[in-house]
Amino acid sequence: MKLSVYTTKDTAPASVAFAPTATTVGNQMTLSTASTALIVGDYIVDLSQNEVKKVVYKSDDTNYRLDSAFTVDLTAATVKRVPRNSAKYGMISIAADKGGDISVAGITISSGSSIKLSVSELDRATGSKHVTPVVVDGSTNNATVLVQ
Numbered sequence: 001m002k003l004s005v006y007t008t009k010d011t012a013p014a015s016v017a018f019a020p021t022a023t024t025v026g027n028q029m030t031l032s033t034a035s036t037a038l039i040v041g042d043y044i045v046d047l048s049q050n051e052v053k054k055v056v057y058k059s060d061d062t063n064y065r066l067d068s069a070f071t072v073d074l075t076a077a078t079v080k081r082v083p084r085n086s087a088k089y090g091m092i093s094i095a096a097d098k099g100g101d102i103s104v105a106g107i108t109i110s111s112g113s114s115i116k117l118s119v120s121e122l123d124r125a126t127g128s129k130h131v132t133p134v135v136v137d138g139s140t141n142n143a144t145v146l147v148q
Contacts, residue, residue, distance in 0.1 A: 001148040005098070006138030011052060012092050012145045013133055015045045015080035020062075024074040027053075027066045032076060034061035041084035043133050046070055046077060050106040050135040082133045089131050092117045093146040100141030105134050111141070 004014070020031035022044065029044065038044075042055045049071055057065035095114035096102040102109050109115060119129040136143050 001146070004145050004147075006136050006143040006145055008139050009047050009135065009137040011043075011045050011080070011082055011133040012094060012136050013082060013086045013089060013131070013147050015043075015082045015133070016086075018044075018079055018081040021076040022074050022079045023076055024066070024070055026069045026073070029055075029064045029066055029074075031062045031064075036061055038064065038081060039084070041130075043082040043084070043087065045080040045082060045133065045135070046074060047080065047135060048077075050103070050137075052082070052133045052135065054132070084130065087130045087133055089147045090119045090129050091146075091148055092131050092134065093148075094134075094136055095144040096141065097144050098138075098142040102141055102143040103135075103137035104143075109143075 020033045020035050023030050040055050040058050044053050051070050053066040055064050056067050093116045094104050096109045096111050100111050119131055136145055
C-alpha cells in the first residue's frame with residue numbers, strides 16, 4: 001500500500017523516466033534508441049495526451065506493438081514508462097481533497113470527491129493482479145492517491 005500526494009502530473013502508480021523518444025503509427029511503436037528495459041507488460045505514458053498504453057509485443061529492442069493507438073500518433077515524443085511490476089496493485093483511489101478540482105485521465109474530479117479504480121487485468125505469466133495506470137494531474141490542486 002502506498003499513499004502519495006501528487007503535486008504534478010504523473011500516473012498512478014507512478015511512472016519512471018524513459019530515455020529513448022517514441023514514434024508511433026497506429027499501435028506500432030519505434031524507439032529512437034534500443035532499450036532492454038522496456039518489456040511486454042510495461043506501460044508507455046504520453047502525459048501530453050493523458051494516455052497510457054500497454055506494450056503487448058516486442059519484436060526487437062526498438063520495435064514494439066501497443067494494445068491500442070494513441071489518439072494522435074507520437075513523433076519523436078518524450079514518454080514515460082510504468083514497469084508492469086509497479087502496477088501490481090488491486091486498487092487505486094484518487095481524491096480531490098486539497099481544496100480544488102483535479103484531472104484524472106483528462107476527466108475533472110470535483111473538489112471533495114474521489115474515485116476508485118479496481119483491478120483491470122490478470123497477468124497471465126505470473127497470475128498476479130494488475131491495475132492499469134491512470135494519469136493524475138495534481139499540478140493545480142494537489143491530489144491524494146492511494147494504491148493498494
